[in-house]
Amino acid sequence: xxxxxxxxxxxxxxxxxxxxxxxxxxxxxxxxxxxxxxxxxxxxxxxxxxxxxxxxxxxxxxxxxxxxxxxxxxxxxxxxxxxxxxxxxxxxxxxxxxxxxxxxxxxxxxxxxxxxxxxxxxxxxxxxxxxxxxxxxxxxxxxxxxxxx
Amino acid sequence: xxxxxxxxxxxxxxxxxxxxxxxxxxxxxxxxxxxxxxxxxxxxxxxxxxxxxxxxxxxxxxxxxxxxxxxxxxxxxxxxxxxxxxxxxxxxxxxxxxxxxxxxxxxxxxxxxxxxxxxxxxxxxxxxxxxxxxxxxxxxx
Numbered sequence: 001x002x003x004x005x006x007x008x009x010x011x012x013x014x015x016x017x018x019x020x021x022x023x024x025x026x027x028x029x030x031x032x033x034x035x036x037x038x039x040x041x042x043x044x045x046x047x048x049x050x051x052x053x054x055x056x057x058x059x060x061x062x063x064x065x066x067x068x069x070x071x072x073x074x075x076x077x078x079x080x081x082x083x084x085x086x087x088x089x090x091x092x093x094x095x096x097x098x099x100x101x102x103x104x105x106x107x108x109x110x111x112x113x114x115x116x117x118x119x120x121x122x123x124x125x126x127x128x129x130x131x132x133x134x135x136x137x138x139x140x141x142x143x144x145x146x147x148x149x
Numbered sequence: 150x151x152x153x154x155x156x157x158x159x160x161x162x163x164x165x166x167x168x169x170x171x172x173x174x175x176x177x178x179x180x181x182x183x184x185x186x187x188x189x190x191x192x193x194x195x196x197x198x199x200x201x202x203x204x205x206x207x208x209x210x211x212x213x214x215x216x217x218x219x220x221x222x223x224x225x226x227x228x229x230x231x232x233x234x235x236x237x238x239x240x241x242x243x244x245x246x247x248x249x250x251x252x253x254x255x256x257x258x259x260x261x262x263x264x265x266x267x268x269x270x271x272x273x274x275x276x277x278x279x280x281x282x283x284x285x286x287x288x289x290x
Contacts, residue, residue, distance in 0.1 A: 024170030031177075051269040055276035058188045066189055107189055112266035116215075116259040119268070120287040127196050135191040138269060 043081045046070040051112040052141035059135055065103045067096060068137075071110035075118045086118075089125035097131055109137040192272050194283065209252045213239070214288050215259040219267045236270035243278040255280050258288035 059066060070078040077084050079092060097104045106126055110119060126134060207226035214222040221239060223232040246253050255275055259268045275283055
């Protein structure tokens with residue numbers, strides 16, 4: 001019977017195995033890191049009071065193809081967290097609409113107390129930019145609240 | 150003495166921690182699969198393209214003028230008759246109108262000073278009644 005390694009075998013004190021008891025900890029560390037650094041939406045919610053509508057429907061469009069235009073109670077307009085003047089809207093939206101291959105959907109997120117004049121001017125700007133699909137963002141209204149009104 | 154009476158137990162008194170990571174990942178995957186992100190919601194409309202001007206017979210137009218106090222004035226075509234209704238009544242009214250004339254177009258004209266929500270109320274009622282031909286305008290008068 002042949003003797004292994006010519007009979008010379010060295011006893012090593014160091015373990016030849018990679019320690020894997022802390023692997024889960026490393027995985028969780030990575031997980032938590034990515035959770036913290038991930039940003040979903042590019043614009044932040046503005047403090048508006050939503051109008052309510054019973055016919056509220058989900059928009060069947062990819063999230064990246066939806067652009068939010070926020071209209072505050074005082075009529076100021078925000079796109080991607082930056083304030084804009086009404087007359088600038090068409091020049092801002094136009095290139096974005098072309099870049100999106102005409103798939104862009106504009107979600108008008110206006111406060112319920114904004115005067116209609118503001119909304120009409122905004123619509124005119126959108127028409128000038130060539131946008132066709134527009135959504136008036138609303139909250140779903142329940143039958144109960146409607147009947148109480 | 151009590152200490153001497155103690156038997157050596159073969160059962161470990163530690164909670165097994167080898168499978169804890171597995172349990173954590175199981176929970177994680179469960180929540181990953183069941184989480185849904187809220188989709189954008191609202192009332193969809195299609196704006197007319199620039200320069201698009203369609204002539205429509207006055208017979209097929211139902212004018213709805215939204216006043217700043219939320220009252221809606223209904224006018225049919227060119228007739229001077231005005232009917233005042235609340236936004237809640239529009240759903241039934243529209244169904245009636247479409248039953249009589251299926252080419253009816255809703256011309257929603259909102260007063261510049263009227264709050265946005267009254268326009269949304271009327272648009273909501275029209276959506277609920279299944280209206281498809283809606284024109285949003287500013288009331289000048």
